[in-house]
Amino acid sequence: MTALLDVRDLSAFYGASQALFSVDVALGEGEVVALAGRNGMGKTTTIRSICGLVSSRARTLRLAGCDIAGTAPHRIARLGIGLVPEGRRCFRSLSVRENLLVAARKGPWTLSRVEALFPRLAERRDQSAGLLSGGEQQMVAIGRALMTNPRLLILDEATEGLAPLIRKEIWAAIHALKGERLAILVVDKTLSELLPIADRCVVLENGRTVWTGHPADLSREMQERYLGV
Numbered sequence: 001m002t003a004l005l006d007v008r009d010l011s012a013f014y015g016a017s018q019a020l021f022s023v024d025v026a027l028g029e030g031e032v033v034a035l036a037g038r039n040g041m042g043k044t045t046t047i048r049s050i051c052g053l054v055s056s057r058a059r060t061l062r063l064a065g066c067d068i069a070g071t072a073p074h075r076i077a078r079l080g081i082g083l084v085p086e087g088r089r090c091f092r093s094l095s096v097r098e099n100l101l102v103a104a105r106k107g108p109w110t111l112s113r114v115e116a117l118f119p120r121l122a123e124r125r126d127q128s129a130g131l132l133s134g135g136e137q138q139m140v141a142i143g144r145a146l147m148t149n150p151r152l153l154i155l156d157e158a159t160e161g162l163a164p165l166i167r168k169e170i171w172a173a174i175h176a177l178k179g180e181r182l183a184i185l186v187v188d189k190t191l192s193e194l195l196p197i198a199d200r201c202v203v204l205e206n207g208r209t210v211w212t213g214h215p216a217d218l219s220r221e222m223q224e225r226y227l228g229v
């Protein structure tokens with residue numbers, strides 16, 4: 001089977017400073033992969049490199065069989081990556097519904113399906129996104145990514161800094177998306193939620209993939225060593 005995402009030997013740079021040295025991440029259709037590692041190990045940079053937002057080099061960088069190395073971010077998005085970046089990005093002056101509709105591309109995800117996934121967004125449909133709580137804004141950001149009908153959804157710290165109840169709702173939504181066999185690459189500090197949902201886990205240390213496997217095989221020692229648990 002061709003991997004949906006196939007990243008091998010990825011290196012990335014911020015100006016003269018090298019942040020990634022050799023990252024390998026692969027993800028199949030319908031798979032949920034956790035990208036884990038302590039702070040500053042390169043998770044966000046890996047995601048930004050995959051999306052074309054950071055200057056990078058790789059032996060292989062393919063999405064659904066297409067070489068995406070050097071491709072502009074908007075084209076990579078069109079090829080099927082829905083990115084939910086750190087920090088709840090949405091258009092604050094647009095209503096919730098407008099935020100969702102401007103992102104829409106053809107496919108199974110529609111306004112009504114996003115509103116069914118996040119009923120709070122249906123209730124707040126006509127409010128300006130800027131007036132929503134942080135958690136609701138994060139739901140808008142996830143909803144916007146889904147409205148693009150991605151083949152791969154990437155969630156970078158989607159639950160960070162949110163109230164417990166809202167985090168629970170977001171994890172429930174991620175479980176629902178997994179149930180629909182959407183491929184998801186997910187970074188999150190809450191390992192107790194992240195590891196059980198992942199089919200596979202890729203662990204980064206100092207800009208390198210140091211372990212890949214089933215989360216159940218991540219021993220206590222490895223969790224301590226690589227994830228600071």
Ligand code: ATP
Nearest residue numbers: 014017018019037038039040041042043044045046
């Ligand atoms: P965190 O969990 O803290 O977000 P991370 O695993 O996502 O960490 P990255 O944010 O990818 O890690 O950072 C990887 C390395 O790149 C770090 O050494 C960081 O200091 C460096 N870095 C990140 N962003 C920049 C930037 N804009 N300019 C220069 N260096 C950066």
